[in-house]
Amino acid sequence: MSTARIASPEAQATDRREIVRLAADFARKEIAPRVADYDLAEQMPRDLLDEMGRLGFFGGVIPEELGGLGLDYDIFAELIEEVSKTCQILGTFVSMPSGLVGSALQAFGTPEQQDRWLRPLAAGEIFGAAGVTEPGSGSDVAAMTTTYRRDGDDYVITGAKAWISNLDIAEFVLTFASSDRSLRHRGITAFVIPRDTPGLGLHPYKNKLGFRPICTGEVVLDEVRVGPDAVLGVEGQGFHVAMNAVERGRLGVAARAVGVAQACLEDSREYARSRVAFGQPISNFQIVQSKITDMAVGVTTARLLVRECATALQTGSRARELTSMAKMYASDVAARSASDAVQIHGAAGVSPEYRVGRMYRDAKVLQIVEGSNDLHRALIGEMELGLRGDGEIKSAT
Numbered sequence: 040m041s042t043a044r045i046a047s048p049e050a051q052a053t054d055r056r057e058i059v060r061l062a063a064d065f066a067r068k069e070i071a072p073r074v075a076d077y078d079l080a081e082q083m084p085r086d087l088l089d090e091m092g093r094l095g096f097f098g099g100v101i102p103e104e105l106g107g108l109g110l111d112y113d114i115f116a117e118l119i120e121e122v123s124k125t126c127q128i129l130g131t132f133v134s135m136p137s138g139l140v141g142s143a144l145q146a147f148g149t150p151e152q153q154d155r156w157l158r159p160l161a162a163g164e165i166f167g168a169a170g171v172t173e174p175g176s177g178s179d180v181a182a183m184t185t186t187y188r189r190d191g192d193d194y195v196i197t198g199a200k201a202w203i204s205n206l207d208i209a210e211f212v213l214t215f216a217s218s219d220r221s222l223r224h225r226g227i228t229a230f231v232i233p234r235d236t237p238g239l240g241l242h243p244y245k246n247k248l249g250f251r252p253i254c255t256g257e258v259v260l261d262e263v264r265v266g267p268d269a270v271l272g273v274e275g276q277g278f279h280v281a282m283n284a285v286e287r288g289r290l291g292v293a294a295r296a297v298g299v300a301q302a303c304l305e306d307s308r309e310y311a312r313s314r315v316a317f318g319q320p321i322s323n324f325q326i327v328q329s330k331i332t333d334m335a336v337g338v339t340t341a342r343l344l345v346r347e348c349a350t351a352l353q354t355g356s357r358a359r360e361l362t363s364m365a366k367m368y369a370s371d372v373a374a375r376s377a378s379d380a381v382q383i384h385g386a387a388g389v390s391p392e393y394r395v396g397r398m399y400r401d402a403k404v405l406q407i408v409e410g411s412n413d414l415h416r417a418l419i420g421e422m423e424l425g426l427r428g429d430g431e432i433k434s435a436t
């Protein structure tokens with residue numbers, strides 16, 4: 040593969056956006072020719088991930104002293120968007136070490152935990168999974184039924200997590216269990232569990248509607264015994280660890296959604312100009328133009344919201360409301376843009392020869408992951424009305 044090694048700190052200083060250009064080049068040459076095949080096969084090619092790791096694409100906002108690239112959040116969001124235009128699942132891989140899987144390790148990990156898990160994650164040498172959702176609770180995280188008990192210095196965890204991504208390649212699962220369910224979120228502790236720990240069972244689902252190349256499934260914890268070195272952060276503070284992970288993760292989902300919407304806009308413009316119906320390009324029809332208008336306005340405003348969110352996160356703010364807004368709004372824009380893009384393509388839109396069908400399937404899932412959009416709608420309303428403070432918690436992956 041020909042793309043040059045990216046983003047030394049010096050290169051970033053002279054041209055902060057070089058990494059985004061290199062991602063565009065990599066996506067065009069290496070990802071685009073393969074994405075339809077690996078989406079169909081439900082298998083992300085490991086060599087592609089390894090090459091992206093080697094090139095440094097997974098270093099994200101993780102500080103350089105912890106092995107990352109130390110990107111600013113706005114550049115990080117642009118990088119995710121650029122990759123996601125071609126494959127939003129690879130956008131997930133770019134975002135995960137800085138988001139759902141890695142950000143809690145950065146914020147709460149001991150130096151030993153960071154050396155063992157975060158550095159190799161940032162370097163793309165290993166991958167991880169974050170297990171929050173359970174078969175009986177998704178939005179309502181504090182209702183989790185996975186529990187743990189102390190046995191001497193050890194912790195023994197029993198329960199199950201559902202819909203957990205990266206099961207085929209994760210070297211560890213960051214997950215959560217309660218010591219006493221009546222304590223709700225105050226009883227939860229975060230654990231980093233190595234893949235080969237006895238009692239940990241990983242069971243992938245097959246034939247998902249969207250997000251097909253990422254391996255998602257059930258994590259069963261059957262009397263999983265870990266030592267104190269597996270506890271991430273303070274015992275009983277696991278809910279805050281989980282919220283830290285998902286809030287940064289939501290910027291990534293929003294940036295991926297912008298990438299999907301942008302791709303739908305570009306493909307729809309091109310198709311509308313070339314497809315002829317009733318003796319003229321379909322771009323002459325106002326109803327087609329109107330869909331293009333909605334896509335252009337949607338993608339532009341969603342991108343602005345992502346930037347606003349990136350600016351807030353850059354200051355160290357939790358940006359709870361903004362991350363909810365960006366996640367909800369951008370994924371709604373992506374879903375509507377993808378639906379309109381398939382419409383503009385007519386029958387071609389449902390053919391695997393065109394990527395808008397894949398975008399349509401993935402965009403629907405973007406409205407569900409890392410907090411269902413209905414939940415974000417409720418959260419934003421409650422925050423606007425002063426019904427919810429930072430410490431008051433009801434939800435939500």
Ligand SMILES: Cc1cc2nc3c(=O)[nH]c(=O)nc-3n(C[C@H](O)[C@H](O)[C@H](O)COP(=O)(O)OP(=O)(O)OC[C@H]3O[C@@H](n4cnc5c(N)ncnc54)[C@H](O)[C@@H]3O)c2cc1C
Nearest residue numbers: 169170171172177178202203204250409410411413417436
């Ligand atoms: C492909 C894929 C990958 C995933 N990867 C991961 C992962 O890596 N790690 C992980 O932990 N999870 C993962 N998830 C799970 C995802 O985060 C959850 O599906 C999501 O949080 C929603 O939870 P749920 O599916 O249990 O829906 P539920 O909580 O059962 O909600 C169902 C619906 O009820 C409504 N609803 C619920 N609560 C409210 C409310 N308060 N206000 C208004 N409406 C509400 C909404 O319409 C919502 O969509 C993944 C899911 C998918 C599909």
